[in-house]
Amino acid sequence: MTGPVGPDREAAAVADRYARRAADVPADRYSLLRPDVWQTVQERQRVLLRLFAQVGVQDLAAWHVTEVGCGSGGNLLELLRLGAAPERLTGIELLPERHVQARLALPAATAVLLGDARHAAIAAGSQDVVLQSTVFSSLLDDMAQQELAAAMWRWLAPGGAVLWYDFAIDNPLNRDVRGVPMARVRTLFPAASRLLWRRLTLAPPLARALCRLHPSLYGVANAVPWLRTHRLAWIEKAR
Numbered sequence: 001m002t003g004p005v006g007p008d009r010e011a012a013a014v015a016d017r018y019a020r021r022a023a024d025v026p027a028d029r030y031s032l033l034r035p036d037v038w039q040t041v042q043e044r045q046r047v048l049l050r051l052f053a054q055v056g057v058q059d060l061a062a063w064h065v066t067e068v069g070c071g072s073g074g075n076l077l078e079l080l081r082l083g084a085a086p087e088r089l090t091g092i093e094l095l096p097e098r099h100v101q102a103r104l105a106l107p108a109a110t111a112v113l114l115g116d117a118r119h120a121a122i123a124a125g126s127q128d129v130v131l132q133s134t135v136f137s138s139l140l141d142d143m144a145q146q147e148l149a150a151a152m153w154r155w156l157a158p159g160g161a162v163l164w165y166d167f168a169i170d171n172p173l174n175r176d177v178r179g180v181p182m183a184r185v186r187t188l189f190p191a192a193s194r195l196l197w198r199r200l201t202l203a204p205p206l207a208r209a210l211c212r213l214h215p216s217l218y219g220v221a222n223a224v225p226w227l228r229t230h231r232l233a234w235i236e237k238a239r
Contacts, residue, residue, distance in 0.1 A: 010141035011094060011116045017138065017176040018095055035215035036207040043222070044165065045078065047200050047232050054196065055161075055234055060084040063128040066155060067091050068117040068148065069135035073102035076110065086110045092117045118147045127155045133165040136188075137177045145180075149188035156237045162189060164197075164233040173205065182231060193238035201230035 032038050060083045067075055070091030080086060086107035092115070093099040099114040106112060113120055130152040139145045152162055169179040182197060189195075202210075202222040210217035221227055 008116075010139060010144040011118075013140070014138055015095060034208075034211070036202075036204070036211040036218060039211070039215070039218045039222075040201055040204070040207065043200055044232065047198050051196065051198065051232060051234055055236075062088070064088045064126060064157075065090070065129045065131060066120075066122055066127050067131040067133075068152060069093065069132060069138075070102050070112065071098050071133075073105040073112070075131060075133055076102075076106055080107070090122065092120050092122075118144075118151050120151070122151075122155045124154050125157045128157060128160045129163050130155055130160070131163045131165075134167065136164075136180045137166050140176075140178060145188060153189060153191070153237065158237060159239040160237050162233075162235040164235060165230060167201070167230045169203075169229045171205075179229075182233070185231075185233060185235070189235050191237070192235045194236040195233060197231050197233035199225055199228045199230075200232055201228055203227055203229045 028034060030037055032041065060079060063084055065076075065079060065084060065088065067090070070076055070093050073091060076084075076089050076091050079089065087109040089106075090111040090113065091102050091106065092113045093102055094114075094116060096114060099112060103112045132152070136145055136148070139148065156162070164185065166180050167177075168181045171177060171179070182195075185197075186192070186195065202218055206221060206227065207218055210221055
């Protein structure tokens with residue numbers, strides 16, 4: 001009996017890569033108690049709020065939002081704190097253990113779906129925002145990226161947007177991921193009517209090393225734009 005091929009094989013490969021990474025990475029690597037992590041998160045929050053102001057977002061309560069690869073639910077919890085309505089939020093998670101964590105963390109009114117987002121039962125044109133955070137950099141198959149981007153775009157209502165956070169630069173120490181530069185983002189969403197993006201996030205290996213010396217060094221190094229490895233983007237669909 002043969003296994004999945006092409007993009008379907010990629011979903012299984014992603015699960016294998018995450019399992020291997022979990023075994024190799026310290027348990028507190030992404031803890032908010034670490035100075036490199038909380039500074040990264042707070043910087044992303046500030047940039048996101050400035051981006052919302054730029055595009056005219058003033059009230060999240062009416063938004064329908066789906067997050068692809070919602071992990072343990074942290075990003076959706078942030079949106080709830082910003083005023084999003086729990087019954088209008090949906091998380092999709094490929095990995096069963098993370099799906100369980102998200103289900104426990106998020107309100108009962110928030111839908112949390114388990115499975116491959118490319119096949120999720122999200123109605124076309126039903127979402128105001130589709131969010132992804134470091135998902136595409138974990139997809140090493142071009143067709144898998146394209147299929148996921150097409151699904152996300154299909155779910156968006158006219159005037160909606162993909163909210164994108166991912167790194168744009170390859171990590172030579174981690175062959176399980178690859179950077180997704182903005183040129184690739186434009187290729188994945190060729191029909192975007194507007195694309196705004198910001199450079200942010202001090203390269204995580206550097207951030208960890210500097211914060212071991214002193215937390216204030218994060219801000220010093222992050223003042224150098226070319227040391228920021230990630231991009232936060234608003235990819236808008238025409239009305």
